[in-house]
Amino acid sequence: MKPLKNMTLPEKAAFIHPLFPDEIPPLLEYLHEVATSVKEMADIIRATWNRHDLTADQWFSLCEHTADTIEHRKAELISDASAFAFTLFQGETAKLSLYGIGLYLDTRRHPNSPFKVILRTVLHRASPDFQASLDDGTQNSTTIKPPLLITALKRMTTLEKAELFHHLFPTEMEPLVAFILRTAEKQYENAQKGTIPYTRPDIPFDQWRWLLGRVIQNIEQHYHEITRDREIFAFRLFKNLMANVVVDILFLYLETRKEDTKLRAALILFFVDLKDHSGKPESNSNV
Amino acid sequence: MKALNRMSISEKAELLHQFFPEEMHYLLAHIQEACRARVNAPQSRLDNWEQTGLKFERWMFLNQEIAESITANVNQIASNKKMFSKYLFRGDKALVTLLYMPIFINFWYPPESPFYYAYLLFFGNSLRNNRKAMSANPPSPIK
Numbered sequence: 443m444k445p446l447k448n449m450t451l452p453e454k455a456a457f458i459h460p461l462f463p464d465e466i467p468p469l470l471e472y473l474h475e476v477a478t479s480v481k482e483m484a485d486i487i488r489a490t491w492n493r494h495d496l497t498a499d500q501w502f503s504l505c506e507h508t509a510d511t512i513e514h515r516k517a518e519l520i521s522d523a524s525a526f527a528f529t530l531f532q533g534e535t536a537k538l539s540l541y542g543i544g545l546y547l548d549t550r551r552h553p554n555s556p557f558k559v560i561l562r563t564v565l566h567r568a569s570p571d572f573q574a575s576l577d578d579g580t581q582n583s584t585t586i587k588p589p590l591l592i593t594a595l596k597r598m599t600t601l602e603k604a605e606l607f608h609h610l611f612p613t614e615m616e617p618l619v620a621f622i623l624r625t626a627e628k629q630y631e632n633a634q635k636g637t638i639p640y641t642r643p644d645i646p647f648d649q650w651r652w653l654l655g656r657v658i659q660n661i662e663q664h665y666h667e668i669t670r671d672r673e674i675f676a677f678r679l680f681k682n683l684m685a686n687v688v689v690d691i692l693f694l695y696l697e698t699r700k701e702d703t704k705l706r707a708a709l710i711l712f713f714v715d716l717k718d719h720s721g722k723p724e725s726n727s728n729v
Numbered sequence: 730m731k732a733l734n735r736m737s738i739s740e741k742a743e744l745l746h747q748f749f750p751e752e753m754h755y756l757l758a759h760i761q762e763a764c765r766a767r768v769n770a771p772q773s774r775l776d777n778w779e780q781t782g783l784k785f786e787r788w789m790f791l792n793q794e795i796a797e798s799i800t801a802n803v804n805q806i807a808s809n810k811k812m813f814s815k816y817l818f819r820g821d822k823a824l825v826t827l828l829y830m831p832i833f834i835n836f837w838y839p840p841e842s843p844f845y846y847a848y849l850l851f852f853g854n855s856l857r858n859n860r861k862a863m864s865a866n867p868p869s870p871i872k
Contacts, residue, residue, distance in 0.1 A: 479730075592730075609732065704853055
């Protein structure tokens with residue numbers, strides 16, 4: 443086998459493929475999602491296009507071709523390292539594949555998994571093509587949000603579920619975030635006065651009060667970003683134990699939207715595990 | 730991916746498949762069984778198929794087609810979200826599948842299970858609404 447630095451890009455891809463057979467199907471799904479998302483955001487991409495080696499139309503055609511290839515030859519690309527390598531990592535197609543892998547590496551799911559480390563090392567750092575694709579402004583010129591990484595619900599993290607929730611209900615975000623702020627402020631005020639019956643057994647009272655303060659601060663400082671950007675929504679409101687505080691408030695919000703079965707279903711589906719089951723939400727509904 | 734209120738039935742079906750990949754074989758077995766039962770004894774159990782708005786012949790044809798598709802492609806459908814939406818949710822087939830899904834959920838899952846809430850989230854509207862959504866955005870024929 444050649445040393446890594448002497449390998450061509452398809453050879454590197456063919457080298458990685460058999461090492462991680464279980465990781466290839468989700469990677470292909472992700473690349474397919476990237477190719478489709480780019481197509482969906484054609485107008486924005488066209489308006490901001492600044493690459494010199496490709497026109498925006500060539501980029502869209504590349505996306506269409508790659509999406510089509512993955513859709514129709516998925517089984518072959520999963521089972522055959524050579525087909526995977528020479529179909530997706532040769533010629534112009536490689537530009538989109540490397541771009542998609544760059545986005546994939548940015549997703550928060552298992553950031554230090556061996557597969558991601560290898561991808562980063564072998565393709566990202568070692569590949570001049572990949573570096574070039576970053577340097578020449580591909581990432582900027584095709585400014586799109588990395589597609590959501592959807593997996594089986596039970597394997598999704600709270601942050602990923604929060605992102606998905608934001609994505610599914612974009613028009614709900616302004617009233618919802620405003621409600622979180624109002625309720626958190628009221629709860630914080632009552633907590634300071636000691637007039638709130640606190641029953642949540644999994645978070646000490648002082649920590650809960652501190653978390654409320656963080657939620658208030660985050661919303662006050664980043665209201666617009668939180669309502670508009672799914673990643674910021676997740677990061678600012680659902681990181682670690684803040685999620686528990688926010689989820690309790692979300693279920694209070696639901697009491698104001700009883701007729702909305704979809705919102706209720708989504709909240710229960712994504713966040714019911716974080717909800718306080720000790721009865722506090724009801725007592726808080728009076729705050 | 731689109732916001733929920735802009736998704737087609739097929740796109741919602743794909744998301745359901747992604748959420749519960751391990752449940753798909755059970756769901757397919759149930760749908761297949763239900764379709765076969767209707768085909769084999771059309772008069773014995775008429776259910777509430779009239780609410781789909783389909784003619785009886787069309788209803789029976791779709792039942793047969795879904796059952797046959799599952800028999801021929803069960804593993805691909807269970808493992809591939811596109812195949813899942815194509816064979817079970819494209820066009821009028823969605824009316825058949827969505828009629829049988831609540832029975833499956835009620836029978837196999839405890840009350841208020843995640844699968845139940847996912848069904849509510851994606852297909853909570855009445856069948857009439859689902860049908861309206863499909864006629865507003867007619868699916869392309871199966872290749």
